[in-house]
Amino acid sequence: KAGVTQTPRYLIKTRGQQVTLSCSPISGHRSVSWYQQTPGQGLQFLFEYFSETQRNKGNFPGRFSGRQFSNSRSEMNVSTLELGDSALYLCASSLAGQYEETQYFGPGTRLLVL
Amino acid sequence: GDSVTQMEGPVTLSEEAFLTINCTYTATGYPSLFWYVQYPGEGLQLLLKATKADDKGSNKGFEATYRKETTSFHLEKGSVQVSDSAVYFCALSDSDYKLSFGAGTTVTVRA
Numbered sequence: 001k002a003g004v005t006q007t008p009r010y011l012i013k014t015r016g017q018q019v020t021l022s023c024s025p026i027s028g029h030r031s032v033s034w035y036q037q038t039p040g041q042g043l044q045f046l047f048e049y050f051s052e053t054q055r056n057k058g059n060f061p062g063r064f065s066g067r068q069f070s071n072s073r074s075e076m077n078v079s080t081l082e083l084g085d086s087a088l089y090l091c092a093s094s095l096a097g098q099y100e101e102t103q104y105f106g107p108g109t110r111l112l113v114l
Numbered sequence: 115g116d117s118v119t120q121m122e123g124p125v126t127l128s129e130e131a132f133l134t135i136n137c138t139y140t141a142t143g144y145p146s147l148f149w150y151v152q153y154p155g156e157g158l159q160l161l162l163k164a165t166k167a168d169d170k171g172s173n174k175g176f177e178a179t180y181r182k183e184t185t186s187f188h189l190e191k192g193s194v195q196v197s198d199s200a201v202y203f204c205a206l207s208d209s210d211y212k213l214s215f216g217a218g219t220t221v222t223v224r225a
Contacts, residue, residue, distance in 0.1 A: 048212055
């Protein structure tokens with residue numbers, strides 16, 4: 001089975017621009033979560049989607065948004081980029097999003113904001 | 115809220131040495147506990163997990179036991195190899211559909 005895929009792998013943007021990142025979960029997985037990883041803040045939860053519904057959202061400003069499509073693929077969008085948004089954005093999928101399930105991570109999208 | 119505290123690194127060891135990384139947690143419910151590993155330039159890989167008290171997770175020579183009485187999930191390996199050099203993250207998942215991670219511990223194994 002193919003793993004979680006994320007596109008693009010690397011991205012360079014300038015302040016004020018917006019960006020859309022894409023995540024394709026493992027086939028059959030219906031839950032997709034997004035995390036931000038930075039050297040200073042570590043791994044922080046952004047949001048989780050299941051069957052196109054956002055079930056939980058982390059403590060991030062409204063500039064960060066996401067959605068999930070009927071095929072479980074997910075996108076996250078960051079508008080009005082700031083320098084501090086430079087990070088590795090990780091997507092993870094699980095079968096049904098239950099707390100005891102393993103979340104499988106993609107390789108991440110590395111975003112650099114100049 | 116839920117939180118995970120893990121041993122600060124970096125940790126530097128010689129090959130065949132014993133590795134322990136301490137992890138303690140705070141949670142309101144009965145969380146599942148995980149150890150993930152991250153190699154340079156990659157995403158996170160599940161190393162092992164435990165879903166209830168006294169469960170022992172094991173994989174690739176690594177072990178961790180879910181201790182409810184001490185709210186701990188310490189990672190151990192008896193004899194490390196250079197290939198074990200990576201960043202290790204302790205994490206918990208409760209009923210709110212997210213993983214809460216510790217800060218990560220960088221482990222370097224010297225030949």
